[in-house]
Amino acid sequence: SIVDLTTNGLETEDKASVAVMSVGLNASWAKRWEKSSLAVTGLYANSTLTHKLFKQHVDWTKAPVLGDGMLMFRQQIGENGLLKSFGSFNSISMGMNYDNFEAGTMDNMKMDNLNFYTNTSYTDQLSEKWLIRTGVAYSRDSEKINYAGIPVTTVNTGASVKLTFTHLTTEKFKTRFGGDFNRGWYSQTITSDSTISMEMIDNLPSLFAETEWKISKKLALRTGIRAEYSSLLQEPALLPRISAAYKTGTYSQFSFAWGKYRQKPENEYLQFAPDLSPEKADHYILNFQYRKHRRTFRVEGYLKYYDELVKFASLYSLVAADYNNDGYGRAQGIDFFWRDSESLRGSDYWISYSFLNTSRDYQDYPESVIPSFASAHNLSVVYKRFFERLKILGGITYSFASGRPYNDPNSPVFMDGRTRAYNDISLNLTYLTTLFSKDCIIHLNITNLLGFDNVFGYSYAGTPDESGTYPSQAIVPTTGTMAVLMFMISL
Incomplete structure (x- = not known):
C-alpha cells in the first residue's frame, strides 16, 4: 500500500450521472457543502454480450464480471x-x-480477485514557513485461482504511515524531510493431495530528506536521499537522488535526473529463497521540453543499469540454492512527444515515439539477451476533432510496436525468435445532446477496427514430440475487434 498525499481540493459542485453501457452500468454522485465534499462512484461490468457479438480466442466458461467502487x-x-x-x-x-496443448486437454480454470484500498491524509500549514503532510493507508488483495481442480489462494496485505515536513527557508530554498513505515504480509496456500502454505512478513521503515534550491532565474536544483531497511531481506539501503532544471528560454528548459533505486524481489521467488537481496538500478535521464501556446515538444533520453537481478535454475524450484542475485542488465533509449492543439481548428493531435535498446541476463536466461517484454520501436498517433455543428467529438488512434523476441527451443540460438509487429487502429465517437433538459453523452469506442492479427509471443511444450520438435502455440489477445457503446445522462 502507498500513502497518497496529493491534496486535491473539494468538489466544485453537486453532480450526479448514470451510464448504461453494452458491458454494464456506471453511476457517480458528488455533493459539495461549505467546507466539505463527498464523491461516490460505482461500476458493474459483464462481458457476456460482448463475447456473443465478437469472436473470442478463449473458450470462456464464465465471462469476466467486474465490480468497482x-x-x-x-x-x-x-x-x-x-x-x-x-x-x-x-x-x-x-x-x-x-x-493445454502439450497434454492435449482443455483444463478448466477459474479466477476470483478482490482488491480493497483505503487511505486518509491530512495537509496543513503550521506556520508561515512550515507545512505538514501525513497519512495512513491499508490495502488487501486476495486472489483465488483454481486450475484443473487445484486451488491456489494468494493474499497480499499492506499497511503504511507517512509523515512529511516542509520548511520554506527562503523564497529560493526549501527543505522537505520525514519518514514512513510500511508493513507487508504475503501468504499463499496450494491445495492438492496435501496443503502447502507459505507466509512472509516485511517491515520497511525509511527516512528521507530533500532540498530544492532556485539558484537563479534559470537554474533550479533538487537533491535528496532516502534510507530504508527491510526486515525480510535484512539489508539497509542508502539511496541518493539528484535532479536539475535549466530554462533555456521563455518556453523551453533542459532537465537532468540521476538516482539509485532498489526493489524487493518478487514474492514468488522470496517464498522459496528468503535470503535473496534487493534488485538494484541506477537511472540517468536527460530531458528537453518546449511549450508555447498550445503546442508541446518533449524529448527524453535515458540510461539505466540493473544489478543483482534474480536468477534461478528453474521457475518455482523448491531449492533455495537454485536462486541467486547474479543477474544484471541495462536499458538505453529515447522518447519523443509532440502535441499540437493550435494549428488545426477544432482539432488536437499528438504523436509519441520511443526507441528502446535493452538486454537482461536474469531469471533462467543462459546469457544476456533482449528480454521477451522489450519492443525496440513504439509509435502512437492520436487525432481528435470536435465537429461543433454536429456536437460530435471524434478520435482515432494508431498504435505500432515492433516485434518482440521469444525463445524457440527448436532453435540452437537462445531468444532469436521475433513476433510480427503489433498494429492497432481504434476509433471513438462522442455525441453531446440533451434529454429532458439533462446533458447526455452517447459514446462509442471500437478497438482494433481493422482486425489486425496480433501475436504477443509463443508458448512451447516442455518436451518434444515424436519427431523431436517442440510443439508451440501462439499467445494472442482474447478477442480481435471489440466495441463498447455507452449512454450517460447527468442528473
Missing part, C-alpha cells in the same frame, strides 16, 4: 488544513477452458 471525502480544517479520506474496491471473476 470508490468513495472520496474531503474536509477543510481551519484556514489551510485539508483532510482527505479515500476508499476503493475492485472485484473480478471469470472462468475458461485453458488449452
Whole structure:
C-alpha cells in the first residue's frame, strides 16, 4: 500500500450521472457543502454480450464480471488544513477452458480477485514557513485461482504511515524531510493431495530528506536521499537522488535526473529463497521540453543499469540454492512527444515515439539477451476533432510496436525468435445532446477496427514430440475487434 498525499481540493459542485453501457452500468454522485465534499462512484461490468457479438480466442466458461467502487471525502480544517479520506474496491471473476496443448486437454480454470484500498491524509500549514503532510493507508488483495481442480489462494496485505515536513527557508530554498513505515504480509496456500502454505512478513521503515534550491532565474536544483531497511531481506539501503532544471528560454528548459533505486524481489521467488537481496538500478535521464501556446515538444533520453537481478535454475524450484542475485542488465533509449492543439481548428493531435535498446541476463536466461517484454520501436498517433455543428467529438488512434523476441527451443540460438509487429487502429465517437433538459453523452469506442492479427509471443511444450520438435502455440489477445457503446445522462 502507498500513502497518497496529493491534496486535491473539494468538489466544485453537486453532480450526479448514470451510464448504461453494452458491458454494464456506471453511476457517480458528488455533493459539495461549505467546507466539505463527498464523491461516490460505482461500476458493474459483464462481458457476456460482448463475447456473443465478437469472436473470442478463449473458450470462456464464465465471462469476466467486474465490480468497482470508490468513495472520496474531503474536509477543510481551519484556514489551510485539508483532510482527505479515500476508499476503493475492485472485484473480478471469470472462468475458461485453458488449452493445454502439450497434454492435449482443455483444463478448466477459474479466477476470483478482490482488491480493497483505503487511505486518509491530512495537509496543513503550521506556520508561515512550515507545512505538514501525513497519512495512513491499508490495502488487501486476495486472489483465488483454481486450475484443473487445484486451488491456489494468494493474499497480499499492506499497511503504511507517512509523515512529511516542509520548511520554506527562503523564497529560493526549501527543505522537505520525514519518514514512513510500511508493513507487508504475503501468504499463499496450494491445495492438492496435501496443503502447502507459505507466509512472509516485511517491515520497511525509511527516512528521507530533500532540498530544492532556485539558484537563479534559470537554474533550479533538487537533491535528496532516502534510507530504508527491510526486515525480510535484512539489508539497509542508502539511496541518493539528484535532479536539475535549466530554462533555456521563455518556453523551453533542459532537465537532468540521476538516482539509485532498489526493489524487493518478487514474492514468488522470496517464498522459496528468503535470503535473496534487493534488485538494484541506477537511472540517468536527460530531458528537453518546449511549450508555447498550445503546442508541446518533449524529448527524453535515458540510461539505466540493473544489478543483482534474480536468477534461478528453474521457475518455482523448491531449492533455495537454485536462486541467486547474479543477474544484471541495462536499458538505453529515447522518447519523443509532440502535441499540437493550435494549428488545426477544432482539432488536437499528438504523436509519441520511443526507441528502446535493452538486454537482461536474469531469471533462467543462459546469457544476456533482449528480454521477451522489450519492443525496440513504439509509435502512437492520436487525432481528435470536435465537429461543433454536429456536437460530435471524434478520435482515432494508431498504435505500432515492433516485434518482440521469444525463445524457440527448436532453435540452437537462445531468444532469436521475433513476433510480427503489433498494429492497432481504434476509433471513438462522442455525441453531446440533451434529454429532458439533462446533458447526455452517447459514446462509442471500437478497438482494433481493422482486425489486425496480433501475436504477443509463443508458448512451447516442455518436451518434444515424436519427431523431436517442440510443439508451440501462439499467445494472442482474447478477442480481435471489440466495441463498447455507452449512454450517460447527468442528473
